[in-house]
Every structure is written in C-alpha cells, then in structure tokens.
Amino acid sequence: MDIRSQVSMVFHLDKCIGCHTCSIACKNIWTDRKGAEYMWWNNVETKPGTGYPTKWEDQEIYKGGWEKNGDSVSLKGAGKFKGLKNIFHNPHLPVLDDYYEPWTYKYQDLFTAPEGDDQPTARPISLVTGEHIDVKAGPNWDDDMGGSPDYARQDVNLEKLTPAEQEAMFQLERMTFHYLPRICNHCLNPACVAACPSGAIYKRGEDGVVLINQERCRAWRMCVTACPYKKSYYNWNTGKSEKCVLCYPRLESGQAPACFHSCVGRIRYLGVMLYDADKIEKVAASSDDQLVDNHLDIYLDPFDPAVVEQAKLNGIADSTIEAAQKSPVYKFVKVWKLALPLHPEFRTLPNLFYVPALLPTMATVQDGIYDSTSKSLWNGVDKNRLPMKYLASLFSAGNTDKIVDVMKRLMAVRLHRRGVTTGDISKEEISSAMDEVNINADMADAIFRLTSLATFDERFVIPPAHREESIEMLENTADVKGNTGFGFKERPVRGL
Amino acid sequence: MKTDFQLLKTLKSRFYMQSIQTKMKLLIFSGVLIFSVTHLYGENSDEIFKKNCSSCHTIGGGRLVGSDLKGITSKRTEEWLLKWTKSSQTLIKSGDAEAKRISDEFGGLIMPDQLLSDNDIKSIFAYIASKGDNPSSASVTSAVSNTSDNATESDIQKGKFIFEGIQRLSNHGPACISCHNINYKGVLEGGLLAKDLTDVFSRMGGDAGLRGILGAPPFPAMTESYKYHPITDEEIGYIIAFLNKVDKDKENQKVSSFNPLLYGGGGGVVGLLIIYWLLWFGRKKYTVKKEIFNRQLESI
Known part of the structure; x- marks a missing residue:
C-alpha cells in the first residue's frame, strides 16, 4: 500500500442555484489578466447543455482523457506514434470560437461621443484584438436554456438516450434543467500530467493538487487536449498554459478556495481522502461497469488502524489523518454513498464528486390540463424529469443502477425528514424507503445536517499545511536562527 | 667659256x-x-x-x-x-x-x-x-577522310571524360557538358544553353569542321569562354573522337522521354498530398459552434 492524501471535493447539485458567484470569485482572483480573459477555472453549466468549452464532453472531437488499453490505459490524444504522425502538431485543440472571444465595451465613447440625435452607445470590442466585434458567444451562453435547440439538444449525453426519450425531455411542461458547476478535478490519474512533454505539470505530494510550473511550460498545449474536462487553458499572452490551482495559497493558510468560500448555496464541501496509489493503474483500466465501484474503492477508511499505520509510515502527518477522519467528502462519498464522480469513463479518477439533483417529477398535459399531481408527495425516482440514463451518462459511465441507488437514498432522507418535521407520511412508507437503501434514522439526520445546516468548518475540513515543517525541506532553518526580526533602525543603547 | x-x-x-x-x-x-x-x-x-x-x-x-x-x-x-x-x-x-x-x-x-x-x-x-577571282571548281563537299574514324577506345574514353568534365581541360576551360547536351548512354543530361551535340560530327563537317570550331570557336559565348583558355590540339582530337562515336551510335542511343526525376517528383507530391489529406480527414477543422453560428445568422 502506498497511501497518500488527496484534497477532495463534493458539490451538492440539489443546492446549486446557478448564480455564478463561484465563477466570479475565481475570475477576480486568478484570471482577470491579459491572455486569461477567456479562462474560467470555475464555471457553471446548465444541463442539458453544451457546456464550456462547447461540447467538451465529446472526446471524439477533443480526444481528451484515457482509453482502456489491455491491462493499462493510454492517452486518447497523445503518444509517441500519434505525435510523430502529426509531426508534433496538436490537432484536436479547442479554438477560440469553441470557447468564446472575450470582450469588453468602449465605455469611454459614452462620455466622448459628439452631440447627436441618438444616444451614444458603448460598442463591444475584443479583448484579444482590441477591434470591434459582433459578440457571438459567451462562456455561459447556454445558461438556463434547458430546452433550446442550439444548446440543450446538442448535449453530448443525449446520445445515450433513445430518440423517444430525448423527445420526452424537450416536451413543453416536461423540460428541465439543473446546474453543473465545474472546477479542475485534481485527478488521481491526471491526463494533463501524463501528456505534458515538458514535464511542467505535477501533482503535489502533500495534498494532490495538480499544478503547472509556469517556468517549465513550453506551450505544447498537450494538456489542453489531454484534459477531458478542458480545465487546462492556454494563455496566449504569456505563452503558458494555466489551470485551477485549488487556491493553494489559501489552502495552505487554512482557508477554503475562493469558489468554495463564496458559494451562495453552500453546495461545496472540501476534505481529505486517503487513497492507495498502487491501485491507480489497475482501477483506471477497469471495465466500464466496474469503473465507478473500483474508483470509490481506491479511497481508504481513515479509521482503519492498518490504514492509519501505513499512512504514518508514508509520512502523512497526524493532523492530515485527523482531517481525513472528519472529512465531509469521505462521508458523502464513502459512508453515505451519495456522491459520484463526473464522467468517470474518462478514466482520470477525478476527485470532485457530485450529489446528483433530485429533480421534480414530471408533469403531464392531458386534455389541455397541466397535471402535476401524484399519489404521494413525491413520486418515485422512475418518474424523475431527467431520465436515469442521462444522469448515468454524466456520473456513472452509463451505470443506471448507481444513479437509482443514489436517488433512492436522497429520497429516503427526504421522507425521513418530512416524517420528523410534519409527520404527514406514514411510518411504513418511510421505513420501507429507508430499509431499501440501508439508511437508519441517525444516518439520515446526519445527512440532513451536513446537507442543510453545516457550518463553515464542517463543510471545509482543511488539513494543516505544516509550512513550518515543509520549509525545512528547502532551507536549513537553523542557519538563520537568531536572525529573526527586522533589525534596528537605531541601535538601542543603555542610559538616557 | x-x-x-x-x-x-x-x-x-x-x-x-x-x-x-x-x-x-x-x-x-x-x-x-x-x-x-x-x-x-x-x-x-x-x-x-x-x-x-x-x-x-x-x-x-x-x-x-x-x-x-x-x-x-x-x-x-x-x-x-x-x-x-x-x-x-x-x-x-x-x-x-x-x-x-x-x-x-x-x-x-x-x-x-x-x-x-x-x-x-x-x-x-x-x-x-x-587569292584569285575564279570560283573554285571544287564546289562540292570535299571528301575529307576523318582520322577520328580510326580513334582508339582509349581516345574516345578520354574525350568522354573531357566532355563530362571528369577530366579537366588543361587550360582550365569549361567542360562541354556545362552548356551542351548529348544523347549517349552513361552521360548525364547536359546543359540547354547551347545546341545539342549528338549529331554535331556530321552536322558540322567532321574532323576538319570540328577542329576548326574547337580551335577557334566562332560562336560569341564560346569565343568568350575559351578566349583565355584554349583547348589544346590533343584534347580537340579526343573530343572529336568521342563526338564521332556519339554521332555514329546515335541511332542506338534513343533516350526515352521518360524523365524519372520529373515523374517521380510529381508522383511523390501527389502521394504526399494524399497522405496529408488522409491525416487531415479526421481532424477538427471547424469550431464546434459552427452550426449554432450558422443557424443564428439564418434567423436574423
């Protein structure tokens, strides 16, 4: 066992209101610079929708992620032969139009325009060329367009559905959408790291954050192609690629990353997971139906004494192990089995897990009457507005059983809490729902508490970075002992 | 008195x-x-x-x-x-x-x-x-006997080397092949700056004619080239011997019009274009938003 610690995340989609506060917090801190205007390290997508960059999930277009290759995996878009075949050209990159051309407005014209019959207007100008442009697309142009032909109908995940099921999703009164906030997954098996010819990308040993060394990056942009989540972006101004850094300067000082901190719906959870690095290759090469289970099995029980012992031998600090035991991510993913990884079929073993949205049941229109009534307060999950197949395409590599299980668990908690607060649901109905998924009242209450009432410190259990120790790896701190302070402007002397 | x-x-x-x-x-x-x-x-x-x-x-x-x-x-x-x-x-x-x-x-x-x-x-x-007023009675081509008819193989070989420039002219004049072409097996295609010399032996009056031309070139470019680098009599003999041989053999030296460099190069270009096209075929050539943009333009 090669136990390592990983800062992992859970996003609870039932709570996301699609306000983009996270995106703006990130933009203000990190990407409000020349060459980075189009980068959204954090973005919020509407599903069904095409996402950002458009159709990023379609790896037949972008060739991101890994492919199963016997007992191992190989990159879909890079490799020695593929590189040679293209004379080291990288042909599957998203172009600026696949993102959008960033723009601002010529606000000064509002003040300096000569007097005329019309009001002055601020024309849009490109942040890339500085010229006037006709804005054609933006980073969230598909926002809330759940039924639109341009965006929702182009959703890559619809391919898994039959035409009839697709049509059902786009009928009036049946349409739906939910939000999908995305950041870098800081994967266990990152394709961007594997694809980088310069060796500029690395996964930090202490917390698993994936970073790009700006001094070693040589603008190959292989990471842009390789990352199936398209979370590595090329800065055309600096000639370096950049990506989400999980606000590591904030993490190291015990603060949650900006997008987590600013989240209005409090959908985000962050905590440490312990995993067995020896198993990565085997897990990544699992068959499609085993992929999610094997992925979740790679995370170890931080309460298991054998695991703790091995972790200590591997140099993981006691404080980190303690953080792993308190980790909200461990609870959501491993104990309560409510959260699933996004597109596990890319085989990068992402560390960002999503609790799928328990959407309202489908209404029907019969004889011109809009009918949303059901026998009980909530219909069964089979009447969910979004087909299970669609959610399975997003979160479980097509395994609908996993989605149904999560949905039933969420429903059981809801029924339980309804029983506690109003008592208008029969005890038999509640207990049968809870027994089906093996949830007892205590667990349901705990889920409810962490979902709805969690405090800041419960949502973000950040392990101490131990910077006071890590600096000893780089510098001999004893050399400068006694040299503390800022020195004297005027040396103190005895007497008056 | x-x-x-x-x-x-x-x-x-x-x-x-x-x-x-x-x-x-x-x-x-x-x-x-x-x-x-x-x-x-x-x-x-x-x-x-x-x-x-x-x-x-x-x-x-x-x-x-x-x-x-x-x-x-x-x-x-x-x-x-x-x-x-x-x-x-x-x-x-x-x-x-x-x-x-x-x-x-x-x-x-x-x-x-x-x-x-x-x-x-x-x-x-x-x-x-x-030299006299009366037109010469010997008005038909004189049947001059060409001594180069009896040239040895080694003379012809020497002439070939001089023609090709393998053997340098003793006064450092330029090699024949730099301006002239002949059809002869084993000799590279020569220059196109001056006339083809395959049948020059019979065309320019055999030994005597060629000896005159090579000894004192009457053509402006050739005059300039050999003004300070005259060809020696011995070398002229070798060259004439070779040209005589070339002329005699010309019927057997039909050079096919197939030019391997031209056709090979052309074929290579076509082959490369096909390979590039095959590589290009599976590529992402347009933005994925092309359909969206087009539909939006149509709806205006």
Whole structure:
C-alpha cells in the first residue's frame, strides 16, 4: 500500500442555484489578466447543455482523457506514434470560437461621443484584438436554456438516450434543467500530467493538487487536449498554459478556495481522502461497469488502524489523518454513498464528486390540463424529469443502477425528514424507503445536517499545511536562527 | 667659256645628284609604304581569316561547313557581304532572296554573327580577293577522310571524360557538358544553353569542321569562354573522337522521354498530398459552434 492524501471535493447539485458567484470569485482572483480573459477555472453549466468549452464532453472531437488499453490505459490524444504522425502538431485543440472571444465595451465613447440625435452607445470590442466585434458567444451562453435547440439538444449525453426519450425531455411542461458547476478535478490519474512533454505539470505530494510550473511550460498545449474536462487553458499572452490551482495559497493558510468560500448555496464541501496509489493503474483500466465501484474503492477508511499505520509510515502527518477522519467528502462519498464522480469513463479518477439533483417529477398535459399531481408527495425516482440514463451518462459511465441507488437514498432522507418535521407520511412508507437503501434514522439526520445546516468548518475540513515543517525541506532553518526580526533602525543603547 | 662649261657641269652634276637623292627618298618611302600595306593585307588578314572564318570556310579548298569563298568578291557586292557577315539572320529576315537561297542550300545552318569592324571585314574580303577571282571548281563537299574514324577506345574514353568534365581541360576551360547536351548512354543530361551535340560530327563537317570550331570557336559565348583558355590540339582530337562515336551510335542511343526525376517528383507530391489529406480527414477543422453560428445568422 502506498497511501497518500488527496484534497477532495463534493458539490451538492440539489443546492446549486446557478448564480455564478463561484465563477466570479475565481475570475477576480486568478484570471482577470491579459491572455486569461477567456479562462474560467470555475464555471457553471446548465444541463442539458453544451457546456464550456462547447461540447467538451465529446472526446471524439477533443480526444481528451484515457482509453482502456489491455491491462493499462493510454492517452486518447497523445503518444509517441500519434505525435510523430502529426509531426508534433496538436490537432484536436479547442479554438477560440469553441470557447468564446472575450470582450469588453468602449465605455469611454459614452462620455466622448459628439452631440447627436441618438444616444451614444458603448460598442463591444475584443479583448484579444482590441477591434470591434459582433459578440457571438459567451462562456455561459447556454445558461438556463434547458430546452433550446442550439444548446440543450446538442448535449453530448443525449446520445445515450433513445430518440423517444430525448423527445420526452424537450416536451413543453416536461423540460428541465439543473446546474453543473465545474472546477479542475485534481485527478488521481491526471491526463494533463501524463501528456505534458515538458514535464511542467505535477501533482503535489502533500495534498494532490495538480499544478503547472509556469517556468517549465513550453506551450505544447498537450494538456489542453489531454484534459477531458478542458480545465487546462492556454494563455496566449504569456505563452503558458494555466489551470485551477485549488487556491493553494489559501489552502495552505487554512482557508477554503475562493469558489468554495463564496458559494451562495453552500453546495461545496472540501476534505481529505486517503487513497492507495498502487491501485491507480489497475482501477483506471477497469471495465466500464466496474469503473465507478473500483474508483470509490481506491479511497481508504481513515479509521482503519492498518490504514492509519501505513499512512504514518508514508509520512502523512497526524493532523492530515485527523482531517481525513472528519472529512465531509469521505462521508458523502464513502459512508453515505451519495456522491459520484463526473464522467468517470474518462478514466482520470477525478476527485470532485457530485450529489446528483433530485429533480421534480414530471408533469403531464392531458386534455389541455397541466397535471402535476401524484399519489404521494413525491413520486418515485422512475418518474424523475431527467431520465436515469442521462444522469448515468454524466456520473456513472452509463451505470443506471448507481444513479437509482443514489436517488433512492436522497429520497429516503427526504421522507425521513418530512416524517420528523410534519409527520404527514406514514411510518411504513418511510421505513420501507429507508430499509431499501440501508439508511437508519441517525444516518439520515446526519445527512440532513451536513446537507442543510453545516457550518463553515464542517463543510471545509482543511488539513494543516505544516509550512513550518515543509520549509525545512528547502532551507536549513537553523542557519538563520537568531536572525529573526527586522533589525534596528537605531541601535538601542543603555542610559538616557 | 671654260668657266661656263665647268659651271654648267657642276650645275648639271648637282642637279643629277639631287635627283638621285630625291629618287632614293621616294623609293625608300614607297618601299616602306608598300611593305606596310602588304604586311597589312598579307599577315593580318590571314590571321583574322584563320581565327574567324577558317573553321567553316576555305578559299579554294572546297565546301566545308560553309561555302568555299574563292571568288566570292566577284560574285557579291561588298555591301551585301558586309551585311551578311555582320548578321546573316538579319539579312535573311529582311527578305533578301539570295540570302534566303543560301540559307536553304545549307539546310538552315546559321552562320554566327561576326563581331568585327567594317575595316576588318573589308580586309578579309580583300585577302580573299587576293587569292584569285575564279570560283573554285571544287564546289562540292570535299571528301575529307576523318582520322577520328580510326580513334582508339582509349581516345574516345578520354574525350568522354573531357566532355563530362571528369577530366579537366588543361587550360582550365569549361567542360562541354556545362552548356551542351548529348544523347549517349552513361552521360548525364547536359546543359540547354547551347545546341545539342549528338549529331554535331556530321552536322558540322567532321574532323576538319570540328577542329576548326574547337580551335577557334566562332560562336560569341564560346569565343568568350575559351578566349583565355584554349583547348589544346590533343584534347580537340579526343573530343572529336568521342563526338564521332556519339554521332555514329546515335541511332542506338534513343533516350526515352521518360524523365524519372520529373515523374517521380510529381508522383511523390501527389502521394504526399494524399497522405496529408488522409491525416487531415479526421481532424477538427471547424469550431464546434459552427452550426449554432450558422443557424443564428439564418434567423436574423
């Protein structure tokens, strides 16, 4: 066992209101610079929708992620032969139009325009060329367009559905959408790291954050192609690629990353997971139906004494192990089995897990009457507005059983809490729902508490970075002992 | 009386002496004059003729490459001869019937333009005139026997090396192949700057003609090239031996019009384009938003 610690995340989609506060917090801190205007390290997508960059999930277009290759995996878009075949050209990159051309407005014209019959207007100008442009697309142009032909109908995940099921999703009164906030997954098996010819990308040993060394990056942009989540972006101004850094300067000082901190719906959870690095290759090469289970099995029980012992031998600090035991991510993913990884079929073993949205049941229109009534307060999950197949395409590599299980668990908690607060649901109905998924009242209450009432410190259990120790790896701190302070402007002397 | 007689005698003898001196002076002067004139006509014209004309023409020696020039001055006017010598092509093109006839008679063989002054040309024809008036009786091509017919294999081989430039000319003149082409197995395709020399041996009058041309090249570019780098007689012999062989073998040396470099290169380009096209085929060529943009444009 090669136990390592990983800062992992859970996003609870039932709570996301699609306000983009996270995106703006990130933009203000990190990407409000020349060459980075189009980068959204954090973005919020509407599903069904095409996402950002458009159709990023379609790896037949972008060739991101890994492919199963016997007992191992190989990159879909890079490799020695593929590189040679293209004379080291990288042909599957998203172009600026696949993102959008960033723009601002010529606000000064509002003040300096000569007097005329019309009001002055601020024309849009490109942040890339500085010229006037006709804005054609933006980073969230598909926002809330759940039924639109341009965006929702182009959703890559619809391919898994039959035409009839697709049509059902786009009928009036049946349409739906939910939000999908995305950041870098800081994967266990990152394709961007594997694809980088310069060796500029690395996964930090202490917390698993994936970073790009700006001094070693040589603008190959292989990471842009390789990352199936398209979370590595090329800065055309600096000639370096950049990506989400999980606000590591904030993490190291015990603060949650900006997008987590600013989240209005409090959908985000962050905590440490312990995993067995020896198993990565085997897990990544699992068959499609085993992929999610094997992925979740790679995370170890931080309460298991054998695991703790091995972790200590591997140099993981006691404080980190303690953080792993308190980790909200461990609870959501491993104990309560409510959260699933996004597109596990890319085989990068992402560390960002999503609790799928328990959407309202489908209404029907019969004889011109809009009918949303059901026998009980909530219909069964089979009447969910979004087909299970669609959610399975997003979160479980097509395994609908996993989605149904999560949905039933969420429903059981809801029924339980309804029983506690109003008592208008029969005890038999509640207990049968809870027994089906093996949830007892205590667990349901705990889920409810962490979902709805969690405090800041419960949502973000950040392990101490131990910077006071890590600096000893780089510098001999004893050399400068006694040299503390800022020195004297005027040396103190005895007497008056 | 005696005095008178003596005086007269003295006067007479003086006069006589004087006249003898004058005659002597006149004699010497005219002698020098005649000598210089004969020198001008004799030595210099001979040299100019040899250098510029003799490779193709004879005076009374029969037809070589060009016509036998004996008695030419009585056949044609001086003005016509001047024009012809300076630029035969211009004269032919101007529509001169006689010039056209001569050109046809010699199978369109072009006489090179001579970059000579009017005086030099006149002196050459004066020189020719001095050799006699009657046109030569030997008006048909002289059956000159070509010694190169009996050349040894090694001579031919030496000539080939000189032609190809493998063996450098002893006076450092340029190799034949740099301007000329011949069809001969094992010899690379030569330059296209000057005429093809495959049949030059029969075309330019065999041994004698070629020896004349190579000894004193009459063509402007060739004249310039070998002005300070003359080809030695020995080398000329080798070259002629080789050209004789080439001429004899020309029927067996049919070079196919298939040019491997041209067709191979063309085929290679087409092949590469197909490979590029195959590689290009599976590529992402447009933005994934193309459909969206197009539909939005249509809806405007």
